Amino acid sequence: MGNCYIALEALLLEMGHEVIVPPTCTKRTLNLGTKYSPESACLPLKINIGNFLEAIELGAEGIIMAGGSGPCRFGYYAEVQREILTDLCKDIEIIVLEPPKENFPKFRAQLSRLFATKGIRSFTRGAQFAWEKLKVAESLEQITHVSRPREAIQGQTSQALEGALWRLRSTSTVRGIRELGQLECDHIRSLAVRAGNPLKIGIVGEIYTVLEPFVNLDLEERLGHLGVEIKRTINLVEWIKHHLILNSLRLYKDDFLRQKAKGYLRGFVGGHGLESVAHAVMLAEEKYDGVIHILPFTCMPEIVAQSVLSHVSYDFKIPIMSLVVDEHTGEAGFQTRIEAFVDLLERNCKEEKQIDETTSCLSGS
Amino acid sequence: MKPHRVYLGVDLGSVSTNLVLLDGDTLKLVKKIYLRTQGQPITALTQGMAQLGKASNWDVLGVGATGSARQLAEVMVGADVTKNEITAHAVAASHEIAVVRTILEIGGQDSKIILLRDGVVTDFAMNTVCAAGTGSFLDQQASRLNIPIEDFGEIALKSGHPVRIAGRCTVFAESDMIHKQQLGHGLPDILAGLCTAMVRNYLNNVGKGKEIADPIVFQGGVAANQGMRKAFKEALSMDVHVPEHFDVMGALGAAILSKEFIARGNQSHFLGFSMAESTYQTTSFECEDCPNHCEIINIIKDGRSIAIWGSRCGKFAIKQEMKLEDIPVVV
Structure with a gap:
């Protein structure tokens, strides 16, 4: 997922493990993943399976996977993946790290297996x-x-x-x-x-699709090359601070997000649905030119967000475009949509400037 | 004879290839060519250009390209502006009716809705997951029923009681149509039912959650179909305007955009109608240097590569400043 492998690699190396970083996601990863995953599962699961299989080819003997709870299906992906790999007769150990607040002793037990070598x-x-x-x-x-x-x-x-x-x-x-x-x-x-003064677009959506360039078809790069400055509203440093550390100590509160999403969403809908809505509102308040909402096909929390976002767009008069990605996403159509969206924002901007000028002229006279 | 000063617009689409020439001063359409692409964009484009070149003596001031093969069109004719279809269609429609607020566009492979407010595009959507309800499907059904696509609309208009056809997906729509046929429904009723189903599908998918306000413009190849026009009017209970040149609106928009580009003081890169006399070839191969296995496409004009694309890493790209000998050799 994006560049978090760099950090995890450092952590595990220091703990005395040999780390195999799966090759960068490619079409082959996707093909492997789609072949062995349930068709209606979301793209992140498929990519994960592809990554695992490619890592196993390179000699990986164990996999660490995160677990989770809540309405997003990610919570049981680790178990689904374990089944898939078992069916493929891959002899591999999977360590699932469930969120500490759910079952702390289990979390500690799993983690201590990782410390075993070095303490x-x-x-x-x-x-x-x-x-x-x-x-x-x-x-x-x-x-x-x-x-x-x-x-x-x-x-x-x-x-x-x-x-x-x-x-x-x-x-x-x-x-x-x-x-x-x-x-x-x-x-x-x-x-x-x-x-x-380039256009400014904020990106909201499901964390994996936002962070992994292969999955979002290099969205950030495409926008950059069209001359657009972007803001990624999800970042790992914050996420770890909030969800892994504070949340396990039961100190994390999403009141702030709820406050922002007030009138649109009342609370947690799983995954990053609430974040998507709250961040879109914040981007609108910060006067961004537009928002791109990206989600994997069949992602439940983001589908909720998507339908709410059209109201945010209407109320704040900020264009929001949702992009759905899966293994069938065509590059040409994707590019066309992005280009058209950028054109839309550019023409919007020009229009606004003209209005500003005419109003200032009027007030001047 | 003094050459006619014109702007050229090229829309190289999946199903049709359209070329238009607009008068340099009035932007009135002086010539349009509508060809079937038939899966061979290069042949279609050279044919179209040859026809245009022969028709009269033109002085082309600027060229715009759009359509799904706009990149190809750009390198072949030397386009000054290469724009996506959505922008091109919006520009063309607001040129036609300045106050247009909704554009319904159904083309060969995709359908889109574009919303404008005060002449500015405020929202748009394209069909996402399924290609159901596009021109190709109507084409396919017409040929299955053995009627020319041109007569489709007229026959549909004769219907008294359109049958209800499941329109969610082309596969199901087809089986449902066959089912209704076997039950003995007449052809006009089935065709009209198909139009209604397509419109329903369009409004529920592409137009979902969009505020459709009049004036409405319906364009794209499918707008030729009177059955579809009627179905839209009935479903929306609003008047739907079909512009005179509904079938070449993309090309029209591209030509207008090229005028804007030239008006900003830029030089045209137009390669001339003589480009139609060159021979074009494409070769492709799968690059195996990394596991991405990109499909690399090489466009060759008279034995010389003019564009190579398809690689994610960009190593084959031809840059403008490159000399002939630096261009990568692609076999």
């Missing part, structure tokens, strides 16, 4: 590495969102990001990570050379 101290150190790397990876990405529409040569920013992430993976001291982060961030920032 708890290695965990704290590993966690620190992972955290630092994750922070760097995310800030790098956030800077590309600003740089990409302003780069001199198309593709420069993406290339710089790729290089930076590669170097980040092989850095193994906290100081090194921080220094590298500083350096690379400055570099990517320096790529923004073109002046002007």
Whole structure:
């Protein structure tokens, strides 16, 4: 899922495990995944299965998978995946980390199996590495969102990001990570050379589709190349802070989100449905030009959000486009929709400026 | 004779290839060509261009391209503006009726709805998961029933009691149609039922949650079908306007956009009607350098690559500043 593998790799390496990072998602991953997954499951499950199978080919012996609870089907994906892999006669150990607040002793037991080799101290150190790397990876990405529409040569920013992430993976001291982060961030920032005021679009939606470029067909890059600055409303650093740490201590409150979504959604609908609605409202308040809502086909929480979002769009007069992705998504149609949406926003903007000018003229006279 | 100053619009679509020439000053349509693409966009485009070139003496001021093969059209004719179909259709419709607020467009492979308020596109939708209810399906059914597609609409108008046909998906619609036929319903009733089902499907899927306000413009190849026009009017209880050149609106929009582009002080890249005399070839192969296995397509004009696309990583891309010898050799 996006670049979180960099952090997890650091954590597990430090805990004394040999880590096999599945190859970057490709068409082959998708084909493998679709072949062995239930047809109506959502795209993230299929990609996961593909990733697992490719990792097993490279010699993986164990898989760590997250569990979950709530209306989103993700909660039982780990078990479904275990069944699928068993049916395929893959001899593999799957460790499922369920949310700690559901069943803490079980969580601890699962986790301690991972510590077994090196003890708890290695965990704290590993966690620190992972955290630092994750922070760097995310800030790098956030800077590309600003740089990409302003780069001199198309593709420069993406290339710089790729290089930076590669170097980040092989850095193994906290100081090194921080220094590298500083350096690379400055570099990517320096790529923004073109002046002007690009359109600003916020991206909301299901976390996996938002974060994994293969699944969202490089949405961020496509928008960047069309000269659009984006804001990704979901990021892992926040998510871990809120859901993994505070929530397990029962300190996390989604009151803030509920407040924002007031009048549209009353509470948790599973997955990131509430977030999508609340963030769309916030983007509208921050005067973004438009919002893109991305979700995998058959994603229940986001379908709820999708129907609510049309009201947000109407009330706040902010264009919102929902993009549904699955293994059948055609690139051409996807691109056409994005281009048309950007055109729409551009013409909107021009119109607004004209109105501003005429009103100022009127008030001037 | 003094050459006629015109703007050229090209809509290279899945089912039809349309070319229009608009007068340079008045933007009135002076010539239009509507060809069937028949799965061969290159042949269709060269044919169309050859026909246009022969028709008169033109001075082309600017060229716009749209349609699903707009990229191909761009490199073949040297388009100045390459725009998606939605924008092109919206521009064309508001040129036709400035106050238009809803555009219903049904083409060969897709259908869309575009909402405009005060001349600005505020919302749009395209058919997402299923291609049910597009021109190709009507085509297919017409040929199954052995009637020319041109007569489809007229026959449907004769219906007294349209039958109800399940329209959710083309496969089910077809089986339902066959079922109704076997029961003995007449052809006009079945065709009219099919139109109603398609309109219902369109409004429930593409038009879901959209505020359809008049004036409404219905365009795209399917707008030729009078049965469909009637079905839309009945379903919406509003008047539906079909523009004179409903079948080439995409190309019309592209031509208008090219005028805007040239008006901003840009030079045209038009390659001339002589492009029709060149020979075009395409080759493709699957790149195996990474597991993405991209399908690379190479467009060759007179033995020279003019465009190579399809790779995710972009390593085959031909850039403008490239010299002939730097262009990657693709076999």
